[in-house]
Amino acid sequence: MTGLLEDMAHRPAAWLAEPGADSSVTLSSRVRLARNVSGLKYPSSADPETLRKVINYFKSSRERSTTLSKGSFFSSSEINDLDRDFLVERHLISPTFLDGNPNRALLIGPQERVSIMINEEDHVRVQALVAGLDVHTAYKLASEYDDEICKLIDIDYDPDFGFLTTCPTNVGTGMRASVLIHLPGLVLTREIDSVISRLSKLGLVVRGFYGEGSDVLGNLLQVSNQTTLGVSETEILSNIDTTTKQIIEEENIARLRLIEEASNQIEDKVWRAFGILSHARTLSSDEVMNLLSAVRLGISLGRLTEITFSQVNEILLLSQPAHLQKYYGEEMDPDRRDFIRAEMVRAKMKGNMGKENISAPPKK
């Protein structure tokens, strides 16, 4: 396990590394499908034996499927706390997936495009993640794996309700589609609140970068569907896609307004962020996210050409606590993380993409 994650730490996640559609506003698109095995109690009320049975069903289905047999499979006992945080930061698992319950398992597909959590809230959760605004591709990818699972395992499906799930809000399609969008323009022009309230009327939910309950850092917001029942997958995808395109348009209008009405202030904000990231000697991950938001805005406005979106994305991910520790192969307390993070950020800002350029000073 450690070997794989170390390797992953030195490689940007596919959903951040590739330039996706509408990448100046949308970072990534995600689709998650929730499924449960017929005749077995759902995870919240299942005994350990039942949970192990689910894992075994999944394992044996892997032996019979070319698609499912690809990638890396881990049981929860192989994943330590740092690995878990790393996988959460990479958006491959949910924050609650590995909360100590031993009977869980994880499949990470090739290029980390798809991950499958076994015995999270539901028996099986298939998730696909792609760069930019492209929920349809994400759905296609997730479906590829889901179709195999539904073919090989007897999945709970009600002709009236659709797929059955632990939480009633997932019943029906069992699908949640979401996009991660960067909205500094709407935040700075204070239009964001009206956008969020309009989204909730359209049955969409808005959250921070790291899902439910997380703060809105770096003006990064996740928009996902609330409703799963009584609508088709196509309707959900099309709703998310259309609405996101509207938001992107509004965001771009807000950015233009800013640059017309407050050009100096915006350039100042962008360049101060660039200056601090390039020179600070200690940086928290929250501060990095907020500063990178200004830098990203500067790039999208063509005011900052010293750095690219993909550098910004790499810094964003490597700044997260578990990534930083995996990247340097060292467990660090928060003070040391802030110090090493600043060193990493300075090197990456200069375009020194390799670890070899960074000389970590002796530990205190």
Add this chain to the structure above:
Amino acid sequence: MTGLLEDMAHRPAAWLAEPGADSSVTLSSRVRLARNVSGLKYPSSADPETLRKVINYFKSSRERSTTLSKGSFFSSSEINDLDRDFLVERHLISPTFLDGNPNRALLIGPQERVSIMINEEDHVRVQALVAGLDVHTAYKLASEYDDEICKLIDIDYDPDFGFLTTCPTNVGTGMRASVLIHLPGLVLTREIDSVISRLSKLGLVVRGFYGEGSDVLGNLLQVSNQTTLGVSETEILSNIDTTTKQIIEEENIARLRLIEEASNQIEDKVWRAFGILSHARTLSSDEVMNLLSAVRLGISLGRLTEITFSQVNEILLLSQPAHLQKYYGEEMDPDRRDFIRAEMVRAKMKGNMGKENISAPPKK
């Protein structure tokens, strides 16, 4: 008048340009002598004719003295508001000197080392300014001019009290000696308050960069003597000199303590200031002073070699509103000043000392 000041704007003030004694803590030393002409009412109660008489006495004494005849002489009518602010920023006149009363005059000696205000609070105020900690040289310089004046004009002197002045606090020597010191270490270690209260017990007064009532910006403090009566000039100078040397020692101890106990935080503070100054697109003069304080600290600790004390001093002076406008030969509103100031600072931070490197964008 304008011609001279334009020229001065492109040349650092001598007291900031030269490396003085103990220059890592002390920026400059100043001595001011207050004198009044016998038999004439003092400025606060004098009629215009009396004031003009004082100016004429001084003018005619210049004709009879090699020392006094040097430098440039201006009547207050020649000095417009921007010139006045410029001279205040340069510490050549007091902020209240040119408050609209027409019967005032000013002599600026060679290299701006000495300035003589006619009809400020007293009939004659001779001031000398030198770099670093060197009140004795400042006194020697001021005395050179003062001796000539006392020889050529009948000055009010009481055998018991000494020199008579408008404000009783100046009676006696008529002298105020002061040093401008940079105390970031004592401020950051929160020892500054106890230092200031100790100084007041020693008969010394502590003020901000621009004298009485001015804020403490950039951790720059002026220390001067309170008492002028019943002590000799030598005692005042020696008191200021000895006390300043003690403060310097305490400041250096505080800096060492900071670098031992909070090295990362200090370096972070220093480099963030450097990063912001090098990249910001809009800067107020107060912010520049505070950021330069951190940069100055970084230089003195050997942590910052990208910039020198003399660059810092030049930026400090050119950042002041009137200097900035004189330097660019353009009157500017505060917003435009902040914008142009940031441009000037960026260029100077890179070591581009000439104005020709700066391309001011079109006005809004």
